[in-house]
Amino acid sequence: MSITIDLAIYGSLAKLAGGKHLTKMDLELESGSRIEDLFARFNICPEDTSFIFINAVLCDVPGLNASKKEVLHDGDHVGIFSHGYMWPYQYRDGMPMSNSLKQAMREHGALHHTYTNK
Amino acid sequence: MTRKLLRINMSDLSATYEDMPEKWAKWAGRGLTSAITLDEIEPTCHPLGPNNKLIIAPGWVSGTPAAPSSGRTSFGGKSPLTGTIKEANAGGLSSQKIAKLGIGAIILEGTPKDGKWYTLHITKDGVQFDDASDLMGKGMYEVDDLCWQKYPNEPAVIGIGQVGERKLSNAGISVNDPENKPGRYAGRGGMGAVMGARGVKAIVIDDAGGPGVEIADMDLFKQGRKKLTAAIMQHDLTKKDGGLNSYGTNVLMNIINEAGGLPTRNFSAGQFEGAALISGEMVAEMVEKRQSGMTGHGCHPGCIIQCSNIYPNEEGEDFVSCVEYETSWALGANCGINDLDYVAKMTWECNDIGLDTIEAGNTVAVAMDGGLLEFGDKVGALALFDEIRKGTPMGRILGQGVEATAKAFGVSRVPTVKGQSMPAYEPRAIKGIGVTYATSTMGADHTAGYTIAPEIAGVGGKVDPLSKEGKADLSLTFQAATAFIDSTGYCLFIAFPILDIAEGWAGMAESVAGVMGMEITGDDVIPMGKEILKMERIFNERAGFTAADDRLPEFMRFEKLPPHNVVWDTSDEDLDLVYAWVNGTDE
Missing domain, CATH: 1.10.599.10 (Aldehyde Ferredoxin Oxidoreductase Protein, subunit A, domain 3)
Structure with missing residues (x-):
């Protein structure tokens, strides 16, 4: 069984998937694939990612790496951003978030713009 | 030497330099424009009437040596768009030059009795009131060119386009950038109409021979400046080749779209299928593909973040600055337009005739919602700016902004608060x-x-x-x-x-304290x-x-x-x- 997702990679990581500043593609994956399988597929170091979305739900923010175990489903849209993307706290305050990201934010103190000084 | 207030009365064409009153002495920038507005402007006055004023103020550290990214000028008064107090600020050349003349604020008041329009030439020797008839009816690209031809020392040019001349509520105030192009706008709130109501087409600032900015504690200032500069250069977003330097503010387009918070087709949806095509990443690709224009452009001297860009046209020429996030969203996604070249053309129009791009894009979107055009009609949208330029009845409605246009077209989906339309976050x-x-x-x-x-x-x-x-x-x-x-x-x-970076926060406060001699x-x-x-x-x-x-x-x-x-x-x-x-x- 396989699934097909719609993938977008933004910023410097786009080069790893054949683009320049952004890459968009339909991608066939094995059923049950997770975000970390996408990382492996394109040789993306998880620490080099920042914001990650699945179907407009925020699943990761810079420095927390809370999304690796998210399971993907057929028809999902995934957006992966490289480091260096600006998204001030107030402009994401109130956005829908995944449960794993909520848990990570509770553990790390949620009120930050980023969680890394990288 | 302490900062002076320059009061320019257009009723009798007089200019006086006043000592900064103690009650305003600690303020600069927005704090100063708001303090003066509260004390001197009748809150119930008509924004275009004789009792409103335009207050122009550089910030605390503007004009100091090498304070990083410190070229913002505040423009304040009562807004024709909202009826509230307003402060809109812009980059460009004006802030540092006003400050270096030893001026803490310019208060522009009164109305010419002769009904004429003026260009104000401000130098170390005072204010000259020049006949502006050579500039009237002209857009800001030509106005900036003519002012640099006429006046020496590559001065700052603060000006209004045709929309400001007509005193329409979406008139912004332009400040020229280091290449002497318009595009640095104190855009929001219609302050260009307030300037027009004073009978002033342009204010030319020449700081040659000016006294400079007095710094109360140079050691403290240098200490703060060093910390702040280091923080800016270290941070992922603001360092060279960081997010802002690479993609500008339009680095946000794809993020907000992925999040489902990108207002689309007059705030009827939160995602736009063409967002990537009008994003900062695409601007960077166009610069590389057309081998002209640039990313990492500075909007004022001394900016080390350099988040601006110069967008190249289809002929491979430098065309317009700056296609930033709010602009690309308002004229793009919110109008259902996914063509970056057309977004750039409409941005050029806004820069030239003197419109705030946020309000302008929202206005076109509301008009589309009201049936004037189909969403996505890029050719029709661009043509609307010609109506505004010519001052046709349609153009005058559109130049008044979202609420007036919504009433004209019977639209109830009106994305405004206190008369001002919303920016690019749903x-x-x-x-x-x-x-x-x-x-x-x-x-x-x-x-x-x-x-x-x-x-x-x-x-x-x-x-x-x-x-x-x-x-x-x-x-x-x-x-x-x-x-x-x-x-x-x-x-x-x-x-x-x-x-x-905590050192950066301390550095900001220390640099202000060093300049002003305040315990901040x-x-x-x-x-x-x-x-x-x-x-x-x-x-x-x-x-x-x-x-x-x-x-x-x-x-x-x-x-x-x-x-x-x-x-x-x-x-x-x-x-x-x-x-x-x-x-x-x-x-």
Whole structure:
């Protein structure tokens, strides 16, 4: 069984998937694939990612790496951003978030713009 | 040498230099424009009448040697668009040159009795009132060129296009950039119409031979400057080749779209299928493909973040600066237009005729919603700017902004607060920004509560972002910190490095303290910001605004926004908490 997702990679990581500043593609994956399988597929170091979305739900923010175990489903849209993307706290305050990201934010103190000084 | 007030009375064509009154001595930038507006402008005056004034003020550190990214000029007064107090600020050449002339603020008042238009030439020797008939009816690209031909020393040019001449409510004020092009706009609130009502087409600032900026404690200033510069250069977002330097503010387009918070087709959806095509990443690809234009462009001398760009046209020529996030969203996604070349053409039109791009894009979107054009009609949208340029009846309606256009076309989906249309963040999807849109003293404004270091501001760890508790205090803190930064002359984008790097925060406060000789530390930022907000709130209350005006538009309470299918559900009581500390305390 396989699934097909719609993938977008933004910023410097786009080069790893054949683009320049952004890459968009339909991608066939094995059923049950997770975000970390996408990382492996394109040789993306998880620490080099920042914001990650699945179907407009925020699943990761810079420095927390809370999304690796998210399971993907057929028809999902995934957006992966490289480091260096600006998204001030107030402009994401109130956005829908995944449960794993909520848990990570509770553990790390949620009120930050980023969680890394990288 | 202390800062002077330059009072220019257009009624008798006089200019006087006054000592800075003690009550205003600690303020600069937005703090100073708001203090003067509160003290000198009748809140119930007509914004285009003889009793309104235009206040122009550089920030605390503007004009000092090598203070990084410190070229913001504040323009204040009563807004024709909102009827509230207004401060809009811009980059470009003016801030540092005004400050180097030893001027803390310019107060432009009165109306020429002869009905003529003037160019004001301000030098170390005073103010010259020149006949502006050679500039009348011209757009800002030509005005900037003519002013540099006529006046020496590559001066700053503050000017208005045809929209300001007609005193329409979406008229912005242009400041020329280092290449002498327009595009640095104090755009929001129609302050270009206030300048037009004073009979002034252009203000030319030449700082040659000026006294410079007095620095009370040079060692402290240098210490602060060093810390702040290091923080900016270290941070991922603001360093060379960082996010802002690479993609500009349009680095946000794809993020907000992925989040489902990108207002699309007049705020009827939260995602635009063509967002990537009008994003900062695409601007970078076009610069590389066409081998002209540039990213990493500085909008004023001394900027080390350099988030601006010069977009190249199809012929491979440098065309327009700057295609930034709000501009690309307003003229693109919100109109259903996915063609970056057309977004750039409309940006050029806004720069030339003198329009705020946010209000202009929202106006076209509302007109499309009312049936004037189909969403996505890029050719038709571009042609509307010609109507505005010519001053046809249609153009005059569109030049008045969103609310006037919505009435003209019978549209009820009107994304405004206090008469000013919303920027590129959908408050139904991004609840936090909605509190600030609703309660800002300026109308719906994304920079009113831009960003601040939560830990340093004392709210980190005290607010759970996953609940609604504490949102009022958080919005107030954001708004207060922004009011402070708007007074420094620093670009608001320094807020990112000073959040994550504590030395940067201290550096900002120390650089201000060094210039002004005031005892300012990081702990003073929020209280001083609240002082500014209180002045602005009191002005608005005296102008007739109440808590009932601190509301988002009705349709957001019942129209569900896809893809999350959410409505605005923050209660009025929660909104009223933001300024409860001011209401009823008016002396």
